[in-house]
Amino acid sequence: MEYHGLLTRYGALLDLPEHTQTVSLHEGNTPLIPVPRLAEEMGGGFELFVKYEGLNPTGSFKDRGMTAAIGEAAGRKAQAVICASTGNTAASAAAYAARAGLRAIVLIPQGKVAAGKLAGAVAYGAQVVQIDGSFDDALTLVVKITEKHPIALVNSINPYRLEGQKTGAFEICDTLGKAPDWLCLPVGNAGNISAYWLGFRQYNEEKSTGLPKLLGVQAAGAAPLVLGHPIDKPSTVATAIRIGRPARGEQALTAAEESGGRIIAATDDEILAMQRRLAGEGIWVEPASAAGLAGLEKEINAGTLDPTGKQIVAVCTGHGLKDPDIITANMPKPELVPTSLEALEEVILAQ
Numbered sequence: 001m002e003y004h005g006l007l008t009r010y011g012a013l014l015d016l017p018e019h020t021q022t023v024s025l026h027e028g029n030t031p032l033i034p035v036p037r038l039a040e041e042m043g044g045g046f047e048l049f050v051k052y053e054g055l056n057p058t059g060s061f062k063d064r065g066m067t068a069a070i071g072e073a074a075g076r077k078a079q080a081v082i083c084a085s086t087g088n089t090a091a092s093a094a095a096y097a098a099r100a101g102l103r104a105i106v107l108i109p110q111g112k113v114a115a116g117k118l119a120g121a122v123a124y125g126a127q128v129v130q131i132d133g134s135f136d137d138a139l140t141l142v143v144k145i146t147e148k149h150p151i152a153l154v155n156s157i158n159p160y161r162l163e164g165q166k167t168g169a170f171e172i173c174d175t176l177g178k179a180p181d182w183l184c185l186p187v188g189n190a191g192n193i194s195a196y197w198l199g200f201r202q203y204n205e206e207k208s209t210g211l212p213k214l215l216g217v218q219a220a221g222a223a224p225l226v227l228g229h230p231i232d233k234p235s236t237v238a239t240a241i242r243i244g245r246p247a248r249g250e251q252a253l254t255a256a257e258e259s260g261g262r263i264i265a266a267t268d269d270e271i272l273a274m275q276r277r278l279a280g281e282g283i284w285v286e287p288a289s290a291a292g293l294a295g296l297e298k299e300i301n302a303g304t305l306d307p308t309g310k311q312i313v314a315v316c317t318g319h320g321l322k323d324p325d326i327i328t329a330n331m332p333k334p335e336l337v338p339t340s341l342e343a344l345e346e347v348i349l350a351q
């Protein structure tokens with residue numbers, strides 16, 4: 001059957017208002033890629049899969065929630081949508097607003113937005129406003145402005161975002177035939193882990209697919225849910241999870257606990273090392289997306305998670321192309337050789 005996007009495939013399972021329109025770029029339906037070599041390097045004896053969300057239309061999982069949130073906003077004749085964003089929400093909101101013919105305004109924190117994300121928001125025609133503050137400050141502002149003006153808020157405090165993002169859990173169960181034993185994923189504003197838990201619970205009630213344990217992973221410099229208090233100046237190279245006051249923090253902690261899992265932190269070095277190893281498997285993700293697997297390896301090494309005989313899925317949330325600078329900043333300049341066979345032989349055979 002031809003694929004027409006998430007609302008067509010899973011709309012009946014999502015709690016969306018009657019007036020919701022289908023605004024789709026054929027998001028979702030992302031591959032669940034087995035990574036046996038990586039599993040072997042982590043000690044082996046289990047099955048490991050990457051849910052590669054970087055293959056969504058704007059390069060991140062945000063499109064799952066945006067098809068629902070923008071579809072709802074368009075259906076009630078909103079004229080404009082707004083969001084605060086570390087980048088991927090902005091690009092996604094801009095694309096789906098463009099698709100629906102709505103105006104999009106995105107607020108980004110000063111400085112720390114990866115090049116590919118900002119370029120996306122601009123390319124799709126959003127009005128990009130940078131504020132002299134953090135993501136958390138930007139979110140506070142968009143909440144205030146949407147209380148005052150008829151502009152639809154499409155951050156993940158919008159419940160329809162989470163409805164759309166439940167489809168990640170549905171797809172994993174549909175592919176594996178059941179829920180995995182563990183699901184590991186990065187945690188920033190904590191909407192995605194909350195949505196996955198809603199999705200797995202719903203599928204289990206309707207189709208007895210079982211429930212995974214959730215391993216949420218924050219960056220060590222932006223780990224309010226691990227430390228138990230907000231962080232005023234979160235800091236990490238994983239800009240997508242550089243968030244000090246997660247809007248869905250309580251819900252995420254409850255989800256992790258109910259599942260029998262937990263939320264932990266991984267350092268920037270661990271995250272970047274895992275980004276390189278994934279790229280070594282042919283899967284290039286942006287730094288935040290490697291956090292789930294970095295956390296998994298940590299738990300396995302510490303002996304606090306026994307993977308033996310288990311099926312484990314890591315959600316890799318965004319494409320590596322979103323943040324090219326993290327790679328090119330430390331890249332040695334490509335070697336320049338004369339255009340001759342001898343010179344070429346010399347440089348490649350010398351290795």
Ligand SMILES: *Cc1c(COP(=O)(O)O)cnc(C)c1O
Nearest residue numbers: 088188189190191192240317318
């Ligand atoms: C948004 C985002 C996250 C964090 O998701 P939350 O729902 O905010 O926890 C992680 N990785 C990437 C690539 C993202 O865009």
